[in-house]
Ligand SMILES: O=P(O)(O)OC[C@H]1O[C@](O)(COP(=O)(O)O)[C@@H](O)[C@@H]1O
């Protein structure tokens with residue numbers, strides 16, 4: 001079995017990116033440990049404070065953010081970081097060439113019920129002379145990502161990674177703290193009969209999305225002519241991992257619950273990295289109107305509509321919006 005570092009040394013022809021991914025995994029192993037301790041360490045529950053997006057932070061959101069931030073700040077190649085849990089970007093090493101954007105703990109509403117959560121990350125090259133303390137340095141489209149991935153904290157801790165040459169997954173062996181290569185060149189089946197969406201928002205979606213999901217629900221009696229199954233874990237990492245394992249379509253579309261928040265998921269550290277993984281695995285990642293990775297970001301915490309997974313099914317969803 002191949003160790004992560006050995007794999008990266010052969011597969012990733014960029015030493016700086018290898019160091020960043022390797023370093024990031026040190027923090028993710030610490031997060032695994034904290035999650036395993038859970039209530040024994042008194043770290044479940046709310047941190048009694050809000051992040052910049054007005055969302056109530058969990059203690060573990062804050063702990064995970066600090067672990068990743070401190071680890072990355074000590075890696076020479078990292079020029080700056082942007083996180084869901086930081087209002088503004090944080091400059092790290094002036095001589096670094098890379099920017100790391102992350103969601104330290106995705107699906108954190110699931111922590112207290114002991115359901116799968118994850119860390120999502122995206123790595124961008126910093127423009128020469130850019131100021132890593134300013135948002136402007138980070139506002140690059142998803143197509144510019146040099147690497148992306150997530151760590152899923154479930155029954156096992158897994159890393160799923162792309163450096164632009166396919167998607168690979170690694171399992172953490174808790175006995176020696178090493179990640180080992182498990183699946184190579186992961187491919188998402190083009191067709192599916194499984195969808196994931198939070199149905200409780202149905203009345204807030206655009207009419208096009210209501211029509212599409214309405215037709216999914218009609219199954220073999222409707223225009224799509226097949227019966228669908230539904231899943232909703234409320235943890236994007238877990239949903240995307242299912243899709244990378246057996247196909248499916250995951251949607252968190254625009255809705256009009258709150259006009260200041262068109263869509264729930266964040267472009268730069270949720271939408272873009274997951275889109276890179278899905279596309280590298282032969283799937284499709286769309287806002288329902290355009291490719292997510294083509295969206296030009298205007299802010300690091302910008303939200304985006306997400307429709308991603310099996311290529312043919314995402315294309316069908318897009319047709320309803322054409
Ligand atoms: O609670 P809802 O509306 O079902 O939303 C669930 C979605 O929100 C998220 O939890 C957002 O991520 P955070 O937990 O990092 O804020 C996704 O993982 C998930 O898909």
Ligand SMILES: [Mg+2]
Nearest residue numbers: 103105106107
């Ligand atoms: Mg998230």
Ligand SMILES: [Mg+2]
Nearest residue numbers: 084103105106
């Ligand atoms: Mg989060």
